Amino acid sequence: MGKINYEPADIEIYVQGKGVVLKEKSLVAFDKVTCRVLAYGTEAESMTEDENICVVSPMRQGMVVDYQVAVELFRHLLYKALGKKPLWKPSIALCVPKGITQVELKTIEDVIMQIGARKLFIVDFPLDQFEMEMPKEYGQFKVIVDITKEKPESYISEELAGVLAYARQQGISVERVEQLLRDAGCRGEIPAINLNVAERQWRLI
DSSP states (O other), rough: OOOEOHHHEEEEEEEEEEEEEEEEEEEEEEETOOOOOEEHHHHTTTTTTOEEEEOSSSTTEEEOHHHHHHHHHHHHHHHHTTOOOOOOOOOOEEEEETOOOHHHHHHHEEEEEEEESSEEEEESSSSHHHHTTGGGGGGGOOOOEEOOOOOOOHHHHHHHHHHHHHHHHOOOOHHHHHHHHHHHHTTTSSSOOOOHHHHHHHHHH
16 A cells, blocks of 8 residues: 555646636655656556655645645646646635644745745635635636645545455455454554444445
8 A cells, every 4th residue: 555645635726717627636756766756646646556656745734744845736736727837927816724824824825926826815715615705806816726625534534445445355354454453553553443434435345
């Protein structure tokens, strides 16, 4: 099983006149030997099984934890959403998770300005609410970037589904996997986990 450092955030980019043109996870894949960037977003997520590749997220709970990697990620996603490197600096509205601190706000603001934003407007509600609460000057914002933090439970559930799929391939029962997790929890390696959700996923595989 591949490992992703930090829970990735979901990133959506809306372009005026086109709607939502991009939805990706905040992931970057690096070659472990050369440190060269190999892929971003969904493409990077598909590389987590390769032992020669390190897949990281510069975000944790929707907040920036690696500034430089975040700049490269958002620059790549913006160019991808627009189809090419823009000849003009777009005005960008940024939807951030609620509860963001002033320090976290300043960091993500710096990231978006660094990728080439001419003007930035920040709101703490999701993209689907933006039109309901849009500012009067909305018309000047050609691009809206929405950052949604991944719910830890959802992330863990996805990882468990992968564990169970692997166990099935190896002929290991879901009961044995559950026992292994409980044993690890008792040793203090991981917290005890209720596998009811994961077991239902197992039954569907």
